[in-house]
Amino acid sequence: MSALRVLFIGGSGVISSACSRRAVELGLDLTVLNRGETTLRPLPEDVRVLRADVRDAAAVRSAIGTQEFDVVVNWLAFTPEHVQVDVDLFGGRVGQYVFISSASAYQKPLSRLPITESTPLRNPYWTYSQEKIACEDLLVRAYRDIAFPVTIVRPSHTYDRTKLPCEGGWTVVERMRAGKEVVVHGDGTSLWTLTHHDDFAQGFVGLLGDQRTIGDSFHITSDEALTWDRIFRTIATAAGVEARIVHVVSDAIAAVDPKWGAGLLGDKAHSVVFDNSKVRAIVPDFRPSIPFDRGAREIIDWFDADASRRVVDHELDIRMDRLIEAYRPRAL
Secondary structure (H helix, E strand, O other): OOOOOOEEEEOOHHHHHHHHHHHOOOOOOOEEOOOOOOOOOOOOOOOEEOOOOOOHHHHHHHOOOOEEEEEEOOOOOOHHHHHHHHHHHOOOOEEEEEEEEHHEEEEEOOOOEEEEOOOOOOOOOOHHHHHHHHHHHHHHHHHHHHHHOOOEEEEEEEEEOOOOOOOOOOOHHHHHOOOOOEEEEOOOOOOOEEEEEEHHHHHHHHHHHOOHHHHOOOOOOOEEEEEHHHHHHHHHHHHOOOEEEEOOOHHHHHHHHHHHHHHHHHHHHHOHHHOHHHHHHOOOOOOOOOHHHHHHHHHHHEEEEEEHHHHOHHHEEEEEEHHHHHHHOOOO
């Protein structure tokens, strides 16, 4: 039996890099199409590489030529225009097209937990999520109208060793190590799910080539739900310090920093707990095994290994100081 022929559009990102490794480990015949400009997450040696700018439809078409694939995964589609290009290019010539959506597309605020794939899609706060919903709508219509073989996957907050799960990234750790206070939105008790990219890859690659997934949607997340206070304290422990936390309401953060606020009001300010039974019905071996305390140590070790990685956003640092000054509890 020949190996499953898979094309990744992208393949060196936080999530896709782990999926590339997993695909090769499982013997899939993997081709990656990208510009080849990143060395942060090298591709496995056995991957075939095509070079093209994914935003240049003619260049992508030329790079692919007459090659056929059993599965195409686009890691870099963010607008309906992006996915329409793929529908036009791959319609009638692929057995499964996987669209990477986002769990942030789920209803905000949520009416109930846990989140399942039948949770409504509606996010009035964040353009990123609205565009992902529009992409899903286009692809569902294509499936219904022309049998375009789409599978929709909705990652939640997935990380690797290069990504801290807090606004400002290393800026937060630098503050902690300097003994400064850090901002945590709300009262710090909302629940959040962080998924290591290796865990995600285990579930994701298991969906590839499975015809039971066509026309359907799946999220893939860890089963570990942590409060934001716990997340920040876990990062501090990994960094060898204690977290001095000041809670700031999300609306106030949004007023000072609209970009930060959009990600809070449209995603992180809401508790999220996911039911992964649907993906497990297709991939029974999917068992996330990397808790965030281990992931946090990987992150800190990676940043500490090279001073050039420890970049501080000084403008954000100042905004954090102002928020903390305004919201720090006052002695009676």
